[in-house]
Amino acid sequence: MERTRKQEISRGVLVFAFNSSKYNYVEMAEYCARRASRFLGLPTTIITDEESAETITYDFDNVVIVEPDKNNIREHQVWINKGRYQAYELSPYEETLVLDVDYVINSDTLLKTFDFSDSFCCHNRTEMLMYPNAPQEYLSSYSYNSLWATVIMFKKSTRAKQIFEALEMVQNNYDHYANIHSFVGGIFRNDYALTLALKIVNGHSDVRSDYIPWNLVHVGKNTSVYADASDTFDCKGEEFNTEFTVMFDNWKNSKVRKEYVTIKDFDFHIMNKDLFAGIMNG
């Protein structure tokens, strides 16, 4: 089922959001969509399921209902993160930015990704806020370094289609690839599947224009982020906070020292959903 109001949209954001018993992903998607509209000037399409769609309060550009694949368990709970390969078919846009809902947009930086490639790009390097030189993640000790599905830009093209078809193939044979590359296959990860899919399409070589030329910034462990103000949406208009305080527990000799830094107009990705909920609520 698809509800479409606008035709001939060429550029937009696509988010996947399926509520779980623990987290309201739709609410996160709404937060992400508001910021995409404000900072990128782009409409957002949400891919969700029937049940989650009932909780939508934001005026998304499109709401696409799909049957979720609930065959992924993390921490004893269903984690619906499969099906990212459908982005290519389900996106109503010619040029699409696929974002994780927990990616906090605070600037127009992501618009540059549309200039970098004719088909596809994603992050291949990460940086942890307040944890400089953190090691890059590898699928396993003798496999590739992980790419990141947090931000994907693709343009409708034969090559992008091939990448998403390869992503589907990897998802369907995830345990097999986990076995070959020696990573834990029990929990499906889009990052790993994307890594393998892109390597397959590229003949196991690197195409530099597939990689966004700056780091994906994560908020990692021992780190908390607090919004310096709340976003406000009322009859006077929308006010978006772009200033955050990042606090880090620096452990040395069994003692913890709290350190902080303030950041502004800077995009980042929060892995911890509880932290993200705190930011959404100011």
Added chain:
Amino acid sequence: MDTKTLIKDAKARFSHNSAKAYLKEKYNSKLIIAEQGGLWRADAQTIAILASFAALSNMNPHTTVLIDTFDNPVQVEVTSLLESLTTLYNSVMTEWYAEWKELENKR
């Protein structure tokens, strides 16, 4: 609880090293620009080589081939690329400097 109270209660110290790293991360991405069929970083090295070519008045036509950040050779019109990169460099570095000065004063 507002963040100022939070910092005070936690007795947290401002980390200048982290601030420096964050600024570098933030402004490095802003220095990248797609122009004339290539992807460029508006850094001192690229601007310097363009400026030195631009100074050669006997270059005619005023084009050269540079390796872009994707390692592709790209034929570029020197003066217009130099102008774009210089403008971008100045605006980004001014912002970087201003935010650095602001953070440097924090304790």
